[in-house]
Amino acid sequence: MPENDQLEPSRFVPHGIIRTDEQIKIQTAICKVLLIEANAGAAKTTTLALRIGEAISANVAPESILVLVFTDTARDVMRRRLAEIGVHYDLVKRIEIHTFEDFAKKQLALIEDKGVNPYPNARQQFVPMMAAIDAVYERHGNSVENLELNNHALAITQYLDAQLKLKATMGLTDIVEDEDLLATCLRLGVSETELLVSQEYERIRLGLHFQPHFRGPFDATYDLARDIDCGEDRQSEFADYRLVICDELHDLNEAAFRIVCALIDRPRCYFVGAGDRDQVIHATLGAKHEYLSNRFCQRFPRTQKYPLTITHRHGPQLAYCMEAFKDKSVESNVAEKLEIRVEAYEEELEEGARCVVESIRKWKRAGFGVDGCAILIRDRHHSVVMENALREAEIGYRTPVMGSYLQREEILFLRGILAIALRDFEAVKSKEVKEAIVEALDLYGGLRIPPEELISVKAGMAKHSQLHWFYEKHIQCSKTKEGAPALDGVIRFVTDASPDSFAVDLLREVCDRLSIKKIAAKLYVRPYDASVVVKSIEGFLSIAGGRTLKQFWDVINVAEMFAVKHRDKDVLTLDCVANSKGKEFDHVILPFIEHNEYPNPMFPLKDEENLFYVGVTRAKRWLTLVTPQDRERRSPFIRRMDISGTSARANLAQTRNENALRAAPASRNYLRASYSDKDLVKSLGARYDPTRKKWYVPVGMDPKPFEAWF
Template identity: 50%
Template structure:
């Protein structure tokens, strides 16, 4: 709270800081941690602290703001200007992602930097070169190697090496531990562990001259250098204030970089995060960083809360307060609706129908579809929902995941249908034809080299008629006798099946002949991912059953669905994405479907992280949250009960009325237009100078009449 001994120097434009925000703005502690709720204006409060530092004389070039994503970086830059810091001043503040900052520091050390590769496609050649080295160097020396080079394997490898780097676990091997033991200790497959070692040998070059950097590699490389060569700290730029946003995404590598900055003399740090938004543990995020890691080293570290949310009204704020058992409030004079819809025993069909009902109500209320987001616990849930949206002619877009018809497991089944009907040519998109060929090879466990895979995709995409003969000829290359027997049986069955056979019966037979669940468990490293694939396949078979179509009709329907997706308009589309990808976003209307035991929370994931995922999903909503769950209360997600919706309703309504009564409060100050020659005059009349925004102003409560000559023009 401001006092005569420590008055506020920076007054923001457009809002009056709360007492909590003002305490943070005026903090004189060397390390200040902000424990914030979702939507609590973390970024704005950090900008407020930066504005105060500038007003007290800190050069803006000596201030660093660190974030995790380019989107968060852009938001921070916008907030600095929004609160009243002049553009020219804000431009001098160093706003960087951790990766950008680490890259700049390494660039100063290394000189001209290595190639920056930002996508999986750019990293793929290096990943393939590394797995070839594993095959050549370890195949005879190590048991249990599983050498695969298809896109699923590469994707899983890139995720694995990213986690090992983020947690700094890759550097923990003491040299005396065997390869199998090291992989087991790290909890990764032996092949992926060796793949990562060879990949790093390629990336770092013969003489430790880095040849390229992919996502997060700069942060990892800098953290590693700081550990191996402590003098690297001398290369860090000198700052007076460092502000860190979204600290719930901290992992070991980024924390070590941050700690190196905090070791500087005369540096102040303020960081904000919400430990209830730790949802990326697979990438090393852990609540311990916000919990005790800072305080373990910085005894004078203080914590300030940000309990007020500015994203939604009291109804959702109090529901989250009950769910997370922590103070949450809202000063917004709005009712954020929380609507519950239920489905019966035909859970997939009825649950998807309730999603369509929720969107229909939203649209009939006059709101745009593009303001609505369906947030899924897992991607398999989209199968029924996408079909329901197509039937209702509701345009949608997916983000962070493919639509279900273009996922590997469904593409495999589409390929088997094409073998039966000899109609791959009916798939209009060459890209989808190529993806079908690759999925047939993946699930058929055919041992193509990368070059052979590319050749097969290219040739068959151009001449779809050769699919049957080509694929039949390649079956003998499956990696095991059992795999060859399974795929041979499945292909022979499909080539003999009648086009008038019910589609669901054919698909079910194929899955049984292939033992597709077991195949998925071999292909996907994590049991959870294999289970999601199995559910996705079950959902696809259910679509076929509900359609009542035979195999030929179902194939034609798939073509029409492809066309619907390909021709959908680019605007006013409902968003469909997984909850885990929604953090940092907000939507007017959020729909959370299939809230039942076994789905959300998932029994295969840590319960605490499942709670955090639900919290993240629910708090993306601004004006409406729709919860879709079973009619049978005993099977509903326990998260709904913990929101205590009925008991908090009266309190929330009273809070909305109180907030409405307070919306007419007077502004905190009046800014003046004062020529330099008049500065002493307005100062003598009681005007104050805002050094950060470089403007004279009249504080609230002071008679404004004497300042009329300097009032801003209307």
């Protein structure tokens, strides 16, 4: 980190941070299109805020600055960052900071004669999607082979995901008239059913005159990009933006790219965007590294690229490991050492989960709170063994995005069978879970209850807990329903079993009789999703152990109550790696780092490398990798990190950073305060440094009350 903060002349001098050489160059650069190629934790948002501050200092009106981001959270972070570096709050309020979707809605509202009904959640889209399914059946039912149409909730959700992908990639506007349907689907990466349903859904949404009747998530972005693509003069409706900023360019898709290009085409507009191509993990939603790599350069040949290599999140230990893993330059100016721990387990996943628990205990013994911990798993099938290990250790956790395994359709289905066989629906306390159990019985049991009737049935079951009435009416006495006889058979089998029968044996027999693997393969379009369901069920069965059916039922319900009771305070985060992007944690634990998980052979190697990279770079203080003892089973990604080979260089860099911190102006005494300590140190007078992300004691203040955190 340079001592000289004036490497190049800049009009705007920020508060509270010492800029790096790279940041100053980006702040003062003058070019039509500037791309920032950043590393994880390299202060992308802060650097973009510096560029905005520079523009305002050069008399660019705040109203002519547009910032585009992908999430509401990113929008709020940008506003805070601008204020933190010294841009006056009144000026921040005048800057247009929008998500792509909100910006598109704003632009479309200028040219549309009437308001468009918003459908912000998936449930509102179910009715038009079911109409689209009916239309596909009428138009193509007799002419298209392998057409598999379903109207249950899971199928509709998958159709909605497919049309979202087609819109993000602009695939719906990229249909070649004479191209064979199968060839088109292979090129677009969707099934024939998904493409035909998506086309019919759009016909319903847009009507005869291409005036939308409603818009769901991402529809405004797509509609604006489609209009631009069709030659509509939407650019003339844009404000006279002098500077357009885009954060997290690694999430850019084709629809958003076309909107950005239309903005840049305005003669007085300059563009600055930042992203990390190694964080592209949402490829299914159209995100691609090619936008950072070459698409901007192809579209705007005079594009300039600037690096942002210095991470402010973690120490040199992890920075140099990622340099080795990704074969790119990575540096760190963090003075606090990051510890990388590799913990090994023998064979079973349960042993790996116990390693995770012990790592958390070590963290607590070091004086840190569990609220700074995150267990980031490869996918949700690992959460079964992980949640049970945490519960047995009485360690509270939250599953903010992924949700607990006890609320997944495949597990709810088995819970429903147990509830009917044991005549004990009252043990399920949550109204939402009761409704979900009924829906899971319909879905996995193949009952095909009409949607309107299913809504009424779920409400009645949740209110009165009369699940046996549901069984008698919709399963036992409903011979016309496709899956009812088979489901009735397995329920009778479980009901008639000896009270001393082991739950694992009975439930495994249930899965075999119903051919649960075939059900999963039929319900899920992607083979990987079906494989996760099967692994999740296997994990669920494994925890039954030597318990009887009633004992296992009681354990399940106690586990659910534990999760509810311990999900609010002083708890760790348990989630999938893919949900952690944009976040950071003091201690990151990645369990089960082994072959066929990292990398998973069902996905491109590049995507798997990026997923691992995102997971490990969330760490700030500790990174724990839990991997098999058998080196043949270990993921090759650990070897590629070259942990031992980079340690000597990292230690030298650590000393350099510590010396630089000591040589810094003596205005701040930094504290080792965890997130759970923030309110206490703040009440004692400590202040927060948003750049270093640490609390400090201002000069002149008595340091004695803070001794515990030095």
